[in-house]
Amino acid sequence: MTTESVLSYKNASKSYGAAQALRNVDLDIRRGEIFGFIGPDGAGKTTMMRMALGIINPDGGECRLLGQLNRRRARARAGYVPQLFSLYQNMSVMENINLFGSLYGKAAAEVTERAEFILSRVGLWGFRDRFAGRLSGGMKQKLALAIGLLNTPEILLLDEPTTGVDPVARREFWALLYQFNHEGLTIVVSTPYMDEAELCTRKLFLNRGKILDVGTTAELISRYEYRLLSLETAAKGVGAWLRGRPHIVDENMFGSKYHIVTDDLQGARESIAAAFAEHGAALPPMRDIGAGLEDLFVSFAGRED
Structure with missing residues (x-):
């Protein structure tokens, strides 16, 4: 992977009326990366995609695609897979x-010639005569991917391409992305799935139009300022019991477990023990754990600024 920038934002901002969709965004995406945009709904991910392709322009600052300010012209060397399947069903x-x-x-x-090559790669050549509307969700996304690759792009942008697709189809789709990336294609993808974010070379967390952090998974986690306790309990209302107690910064449920965010492990243990004692419940085991991308996502998504 080189250090050549293929997509850059320099102090880029965008507003829709009174709503500021992007706020002074600075970012360089390098050739050969799989780069992930992560953030809650309304964070600004789609705005960044649309700006990259020249569909919209920044109100302030600049955005360059493949080194060009004229991103519509550069788009001839770029591919795009939109969030919603927008091909012709009939x-x-x-x-x-x-x-x-x-x-x-x-x-x-x-x-x-290109269609046979691409459709064979994504497993759709045998379905070339089937109506698009009769394809499964995963096959529709493979068709959208094939369309995005039709002009042999240098960079491919995908806006939440696997939303609503079953887990097996998601894995197959990402296996294809990895194959094309290993062949030199730069990929930029927005995703709500943290397992997909893990697959990205680097990623950014975006909220309310502002980039909160950028880096590899290890770099992002290394900058997480809190500690975590894992708490597995069948008791009801534990979140409410713990909320606002000393050294309990936040409490989030992951399946059957609570992740207790704390600024002091021992202080949090004491607060948890006191809460369970007050409610006459047996104290479950507590385990010190490392943060994951989901913990960072919850933390960043909850920030006002």
């Missing part, structure tokens, strides 16, 4: 490919 897989190939200005023979 057209076959191949008819969709031919339509988008013509929009890219490619000759019919060139489209056919």
